[in-house]
Amino acid sequence: MTKTANWMTVCQTSDLVDNSGVCALINEQQVALFKLSVREQVQLFAISNWDPIGKANVLYRGLLTSVGETITVASPLYKQRYSLATGQCLDADEIAVRVYPIRIEQQLVQIQIDK
């Protein structure tokens, strides 16, 4: 992350869907936002929406899954799993997608992204 990175507001928390994904467009970049909500515990993740294997902007439509302790999303096209925390593809060592820091400030969802 470079110094110029800033927190940008993306949407309301109510725009997120429990245990599923939505997509935001920020500076022409598509970012997939996921909300994990298990027994009142909420975790947020943001990764690039681009599926580098299927070559389409679809990752936000994937299923949230867990592999051991790792929380992942499975691509809806060819089912490769990506770690939401690191962006690493679990099914192809050489492939990873970009991960963005994400937080909630006063009911607003914000991510950190280059200007």
Add this chain to the structure above:
Amino acid sequence: MTMSAQIKSKQQTRIVVVGNGMVGHHFVEQLIQHNANVAQDGQAIHICVLSAEPRLAYDRVHLSEYFSGKTAEELALTTPQYYQQNQVEFKLDAAVVDIDKQAKTVTTVQGEVLAYDKLVLATGSFPFVPPIPGNDQAHCLVYRTIEDLEAINHAAQVSKVGVVVGGGLLGLEAANALKQAGLQTHVVEFAPQLMAVQVDEGGGRLLRSKIEALGVQVHTQKATQNIEKGDSCRYKMCFADGSNLETDMILFSAGIRPQDALARQFDIAIGERGGIKVDNYCQTSAQDIYAIGECALWNNFIFGLVAPGYTMARVAATHILGGDLSFLGADMSTKLKLMGVEVGSIGDAHARQAGALSYIYENQPQGLYKKIVVDATKQKLLGAVLVGDTSDYDTLLQYALNGIDLPEFPESLILPAGSEGKPGLGADALPSTATICSCHNVSKGDIIAAFDNGACSVGDIKSCTKASSGCGGCSALLKSVCDSELSKRGVEVKKDICEHFAYSRQELFHLVKVGHIKTFDSLLEKHGHGLGCEICKPAAASILASVWNEFILKPDHVSLQDTNDTYLGNMQKDGTYSIIPRIAGGEITPDKLIVLGQVGKKYNLYTKITGGQRIDLFGARVDQLPEIWEILINAGFETGHAYAKSLRTVKSCVGSTWCRFGVQDSVGQAIDLENRYKGLRAPHKIKFAVSGCTRECAEAQSKDIGVIATENGWNLYVCGNGGMKPRHADLFATDLDSATLVKYIDRILMFYVRTADRLQRTSVWLENLEGGLDYLKQVVIEDSLGLVEALEKQMQLVVDSYQCEWRTAIESQASRKRFRQFVNSDKVDSNIVFVQERQQIRPATEAEKQSYLQQADIKTSEVV
């Protein structure tokens, strides 16, 4: 000693292989493996394959599957690419016409001369056609190559009656092919019984009655003397006893003869009745010339099965490479299913050895015949015959092959299990020398060694030892050996659906139903752990829908669905969706057709007719789906569930309303059935078809549920499949009235929904159902489990709670919100770009996108 150890010189050994059948190809594979092993020192051998056929090796054992839809490509055992990658030179249509033993060269029919250091004849065999006057007419054919099958197909299209000459194993397979082609089929056999080589008289009698019950007429002790012009059919076969038989086509399958013409011509020793004589190393009488497979005569015997041929291939390859392996005969036991009739034959089936004693069990009401042959001391099993039920085959074969001592009362091996049960011969009782897979010569010891080297599953064993990848007959035995070995190593053999639930799908179904569980969260909390995954979430969603049938986009369920279910459409490669409204039975009004055309035009969608008599509209962006569906629903359409594991379509022919031949209203029946079962979530998709007469224009026998009209009602077929692994549906019940038809379908489908594995089609489900079709009939028709009322009730609940998911989705603002591409923008996905092809759109290729984006520098897809 390893094969490679002996060849030290840098000079290449030139090996020419004549013939590329299954055995010839197996030989080449052995050499390729050897080349791979010595690759670091450069190639030790050069291989050249000469095939007289226009294609490389294919699977002749499963040739009859060509008639049930397998293509020549699917039957292929190898590809030109594979040979090229492994530096195997090959020439097709290159029959050998000359062998010069002095100069060590062969000449092909094209005149090409090739030098060899070692020559291997794998020329196989040819079908024996009895010397009957008239046997060379246009529709008198044989059954051996793919070209033969093509000719049979053509002849069958212009024939009503077909005769197979020869009632052996291949003859019965050929008869099955004719029957499947819809011909009135006869088998003519010279001997007094069918399969006289493998089966004794008692077994032959039962086999005959079973095959006749399937509608194939059997004529034994018939010697054909003449084939002349027929009166009612194309030909008339005249028999020695004065009788005759009229037929439109004749298939000769009266045994094989070794293809030894080259040996005869060029002075290589052959047997009195043909076959190239070979020794224990498969060497012929000529120096540096080998013969393997069906052309080779060992100890005055021709081996017409693939497993001994493979053994010969290994022996010859090893000998050429300087190793030490010899051919010492082979076991000719076989197990097969002919027209659904199980037949097994082991060793000395006819009790010909001196002092041999037999035990016979025959059960005429159930159509079973079992015989075992033991030695005079009743210690060892010499042979066996099984007709109607081959479940004891594996055990008996192991007794015979490994010389295992028989139990005190050998007859207990074939008698029905009484209260004390059968003496089992588990995998543990086998010695490690026991051959598990005879096609690839894999012993129990080889399997244990593979586990020692890190294999962890049946799949691993299959890929590293090739066990069970030949004829597949040993798959059950292989599994039990693997299971036993795994459990010895402390590996639990699990049926768990995934890491989050220690249950099978069937168990999960039970837990949901009995525990009144309505959400995935509570299922996970009570019975699972972790978050779930792409396997258990959709499986649970399907189970919950089958049991409770709630709206699948309800907040509790939405996060479980695979993407197609979440967005109620089929995602295509570029992330757009296709839209398929329901067109029940394929019946649609002109007004509705116009609406589909208008929608396609307005949203610039690619349109195509599907295989299930519907219309598919491609290229809709996720954000366009709700408004498109709003238009469709207002015009009277509803969702087609094309995205779901559920009922897809009920295909129909036009039926008695319009068709001159129809005997019932197939369209009306199809519409009723489609409307009843639409929306039923199941382990996999389900397809139906209804045909209005036996011409079967709706192709109902390739569907999960097939219905064919008769004069008296409806015949019900179950568990067919087209697609990747075609399976003919089984006839389940005949001449049903509509009410009974629906009742049976209710029960069958709900039983499938309850007991199948995840993503298991009905065809595979039935294949794996213990007891098979008969068991299913008992459960559904005779109510052997006392379940039918519950099954019907469950189905009625699903039928009564049907809703069009798209209607529910567009009526709810919360659901509609899900279909936005971006939560913070109304822009559309700039990566979706179309180009024109044949007056319609198609997704742009990567290259097209690049050039398009560079030219236009436009970041949205609102062009085109």
